Amino acid sequence: MASTSPSNVLEAYYKQFQRDFSIFLNCRAEELVEGGRMVLTCLGRKSDDPSSKEGCYILELLAMVLNEMVLxxxxxxxxxxxxxxxxxxxxxxxxxxxxxxxxxxxxxRLEVFEVNWNTLNNEKTFDSEVEISDGYIVAQGMRVAQGIRAIFESLLVSHFGEAIIEEIFNRFGKILIDRMSKEINKFFFVTISLTRKHNQ
Structure with missing residues (x-):
């Protein structure tokens, strides 16, 4: 899914989310006593647009790496x-x-909170030459790349093979370093507190 995806692709992903999340909630309901509470946090977005930068940008950057490697x-x-x-x-x-x-x-309760890709606050203005030479943005870019690697490495290995994984994430880290030196980017999380209803 990306900002350029056709509407039927976005709809297919949304329908899959609906099915999966419904099954998840149903299974948790069987485990909780009536009146029991559960707090969930998941990656999300503030925008209602599923193709917004909030939801797709990090994977669009990964797609750039894969496309480059195809070329x-x-x-x-x-x-x-x-x-x-x-x-x-x-x-x-x-x-x-x-x-x-x-x-x-x-x-x-339902809230959205945001976490910067870098660990400095939003008011920090980056001088890319200073920050990259100091190693700060380099370290932050590689940290984010490793976090994404922890999530998606097994999918990439099963599809593309293990031999190119280091190359994928080295390139991905470099793209992240470049973007983080020029702009502030964030992950968005949706947190929801739920109470198990009484059976009717």
Whole structure:
């Protein structure tokens, strides 16, 4: 899923999220006593637009790496064309709608919070030459790359093979370093506190 994805692709990912989240809530409802509470935090977005930068940007940067490696003959074109990442970042309204639709829980509280890709606050203005020479942005870019690697490495290995994984994430880290030296980017998280309803 990307900002350039056609509407039917975005819809397919959303429907899969609805199915998966509904099953998840149903299973948790079976485990909790009536009146029991649960707090969930998931990667999400503030915007209602699923193709917004809030939801897709980090994977679009990873896609740039894979496309570059196709152009250089490192990855076969057909391999890239058959690769999909099961990643959907729901909005608060989508999370709320699914909780209400599934019906096992009442919502106590729902919030969105943001975490910078870098660990300095939002007011910090980067002088890219100074920061990169000091190693700060380099370290931060590689930290984010390793976090994404922890999530997606097994998918990439199973599809492209293990031999090119280091190359993928070295290149990905360099793109992140470049972007983080020029702009402030954030991850968004949706947190929801739920109470198990009493059985009717």
């Amino acid at each position: 250089q003959g490192i990855i076969k074109d057909d391999k890239l064309n058959t690769f999909n990442i099961p990643w959907y970042t729901p909005s608060p309204s989508e999370v709320k709608l699914q909780v209400v639709t599934e019906g096992s829980f009442s919502i106590d």
